[in-house]
Amino acid sequence: MGGNLGETVDALAADFNEQSSGVTVETSYKGSYDETLNAVTSAIGAGEAPELAQIVDLGSRLAIDSGAFVPMEEALPSDRIDWSDFQDPVIDYYSFDDTVYSMPFNSSNPIFYYNKDMFEEAGLNPESPPSTLAEIREASETIVDQEIAEQGITFANVSWFPEQWFAEANVPLVNEENGRAGDPTEINLNTDTADRVFGWWADMHADGLYNHAGVGNWGAAQQAFLNGQTAMWISSTAGVASATAGAEENGFELGTGYYPTAGNTRTGVVIGGASLWMTRGLSDEKKQGLTDFLLWLAEAEQQAFWHQNTGYFPISDSAVEYLEEDGWFDENPNFQTAFDQLQETEQTVATQGWQAGPASEVRTIIQDGYVSMINSDITVESKLEEMKTEADDALQSYIQSKGN
Amino acid sequence: MGVHENTYDSSLGAYLLLLPTLAAIIAFLYYPSLQTLRFSFFQTFLFGQNTRFVGLANFTDLLGSQVYLTSVGLTMAFAVIVVIGSLAVGLLVAFLLYEVSDGKAAYLIAAIWPYALPTAVAGTVLLFLAHPSVGIYTHYLEAWFGIELDWFTVGWQGFAVVTVAAIWKQVGYNVIFMLAALNNVPESLNEACRLDGIETWRRLVRVYLPLMSPTLVFLVVINTIYAFFGSFALIDLMTQGGPTNATNLMIYQLYRDAFQFNNLGLASAQSVILFVLVAGLTFVQLRVSDRYAHY
Numbered sequence: 001m002g003g004n005l006g007e008t009v010d011a012l013a014a015d016f017n018e019q020s021s022g023v024t025v026e027t028s029y030k031g032s033y034d035e036t037l038n039a040v041t042s043a044i045g046a047g048e049a050p051e052l053a054q055i056v057d058l059g060s061r062l063a064i065d066s067g068a069f070v071p072m073e074e075a076l077p078s079d080r081i082d083w084s085d086f087q088d089p090v091i092d093y094y095s096f097d098d099t100v101y102s103m104p105f106n107s108s109n110p111i112f113y114y115n116k117d118m119f120e121e122a123g124l125n126p127e128s129p130p131s132t133l134a135e136i137r138e139a140s141e142t143i144v145d146q147e148i149a150e151q152g153i154t155f156a157n158v159s160w161f162p163e164q165w166f167a168e169a170n171v172p173l174v175n176e177e178n179g180r181a182g183d184p185t186e187i188n189l190n191t192d193t194a195d196r197v198f199g200w201w202a203d204m205h206a207d208g209l210y211n212h213a214g215v216g217n218w219g220a221a222q223q224a225f226l227n228g229q230t231a232m233w234i235s236s237t238a239g240v241a242s243a244t245a246g247a248e249e250n251g252f253e254l255g256t257g258y259y260p261t262a263g264n265t266r267t268g269v270v271i272g273g274a275s276l277w278m279t280r281g282l283s284d285e286k287k288q289g290l291t292d293f294l295l296w297l298a299e300a301e302q303q304a305f306w307h308q309n310t311g312y313f314p315i316s317d318s319a320v321e322y323l324e325e326d327g328w329f330d331e332n333p334n335f336q337t338a339f340d341q342l343q344e345t346e347q348t349v350a351t352q353g354w355q356a357g358p359a360s361e362v363r364t365i366i367q368d369g370y371v372s373m374i375n376s377d378i379t380v381e382s383k384l385e386e387m388k389t390e391a392d393d394a395l396q397s398y399i400q401s402k403g404n
Numbered sequence: 405m406g407v408h409e410n411t412y413d414s415s416l417g418a419y420l421l422l423l424p425t426l427a428a429i430i431a432f433l434y435y436p437s438l439q440t441l442r443f444s445f446f447q448t449f450l451f452g453q454n455t456r457f458v459g460l461a462n463f464t465d466l467l468g469s470q471v472y473l474t475s476v477g478l479t480m481a482f483a484v485i486v487v488i489g490s491l492a493v494g495l496l497v498a499f500l501l502y503e504v505s506d507g508k509a510a511y512l513i514a515a516i517w518p519y520a521l522p523t524a525v526a527g528t529v530l531l532f533l534a535h536p537s538v539g540i541y542t543h544y545l546e547a548w549f550g551i552e553l554d555w556f557t558v559g560w561q562g563f564a565v566v567t568v569a570a571i572w573k574q575v576g577y578n579v580i581f582m583l584a585a586l587n588n589v590p591e592s593l594n595e596a597c598r599l600d601g602i603e604t605w606r607r608l609v610r611v612y613l614p615l616m617s618p619t620l621v622f623l624v625v626i627n628t629i630y631a632f633f634g635s636f637a638l639i640d641l642m643t644q645g646g647p648t649n650a651t652n653l654m655i656y657q658l659y660r661d662a663f664q665f666n667n668l669g670l671a672s673a674q675s676v677i678l679f680v681l682v683a684g685l686t687f688v689q690l691r692v693s694d695r696y697a698h699y
Contacts, residue, residue: 038663038664041450041666044450062450062666065449065450066450205557211537212554212556212557213537213556214536214556214557214646215556215644215646215647216644217556220535220537220538223537223538224537224538227538229537358665358666360664360665361664361665364660364664364665368646368647368648368649371557371646371647371648372648374557375557375558375559375647375648376559376648394665400447401447401448401449401454401456401667402449402454403449403454403456
């Protein structure tokens, strides 16, 4: 991880090295989630896998299929770790066939941010943010009509957001129980939820209410919101710390709300982020060292440090208690929003989050598909059909290439 | 003469001297090329775990894929525009530099500066300067001329921005070679032109260009290779092949399939196609130009 997040990772590693005797952890930055996954998969191919790899949420299926990693639940001695202390949504996400495969590390949710000053100026209630896509549209219209901001809302064009709208509506994104029961073969882009989500998103752009920050462009979206081009923004809870600082710098009051839903159903959100995977076939000594490190990392104190410095969730109940005793959530209501949203999430197949080997390819199809909806005459319905065909092909050819 | 022949009387000695170079070429060039060729006939999982021989299936898949064929067409258009554009601009700048007498060094440095910039740096800087919502260029384009650019969304704009960036990046290289060629023009010719009162542009087209032709042939080949391969970093940093594949050049599609989608077999097949295409083009260029270039 880079920037402020990377520095926090290094600080954690340094702290560990200081207090442990004989075990030293070295960190290595490999770029974005995708780049790290590439680096790890190619290192596996060359027989030089790192002992511990941080792999993006949706890379889990690929990591399992690579056969290079040992399930975390098997690797860590059961008498030294209490899995029930972990947050359910987090541990569920990284479990396959009821086995925890990797140690959750940085976990976040999407969250809704808004500029309270602009809401006030537009005559909207700054204490009651929009909670559905339709309400966002109404608020955007009010704000743009009065020329308070150029557009109502911005967010990066990342597949993660539409995926969350599926989860909120309790609709799995792919078949095979959202890819949790086996390799999925079909994507559910032929559903009412898909029509509603992509229809809303495309119309918002056509009517000048949405600022398209570009594919994968988290930074540009944040900048557009912070410098007042839009009144609303959707991003990860991992940005709470930097958004709070940015709003202060730009002199406006930041508000946060639950992730908006496509309809009236609010099932909950899916965990995003990354987890730590342990390589198979390590020497006992190395395994021992890694176990010490992972257990230390999961302790309440380290989790609290990680959370306070980044906005990623504390992953254990004991860490949450630690933070509550400290009065952290009372002083930082924006972190509270993120946390409540996680705890209110119902555990269903949809909110557990989808998994598929070729997830990165499917995400590209979804993101590029949205761009064609807004830059060509193609209708949302026929583009969704095309995207489904492409994504289904990718899903099926992955199964074929895996062989066995 | 006899002395030289005696120096290498055994061919064994010559081979020994060539060995380090040959070893490096074999290890880093021929072996990977052969491996690529081999992989192009396989379906692969991750980086070569579980391979399965599929014959020509990767190639037939590619030739039947609309996305790939569009990418081929796009790459051709991109290459033609970039080669012509960077040669034309390069020639203009080189000629002006040749003609100017004051401050020549300063102009020269300004002209070749972009070439000295690493492509990755250039791409990142341009991305922010021309960013649709937070860029300085786009801000003034909108403020002064009322032109709203949204090249993250509109396909042709994305293509135009990347093309301009690629030309801008390559002009400096062309200027260096063209200026060197111009400086080789015999002074007697310049004098003859002056005496005959030949106007400036006519002098460039009728006198200098034919004399520069060997350099131009070389530059056409190098610029073609640049357009096919060298533009990768700009694409990766600025558009990632988008919007909707409008800048998805063959080299970028290849990268995506190999490193993002873990499809090494398919990417190897694309690599083979790209190699054949560029080798073929270079061959044609050299053959055609033999007729026009005066050495």
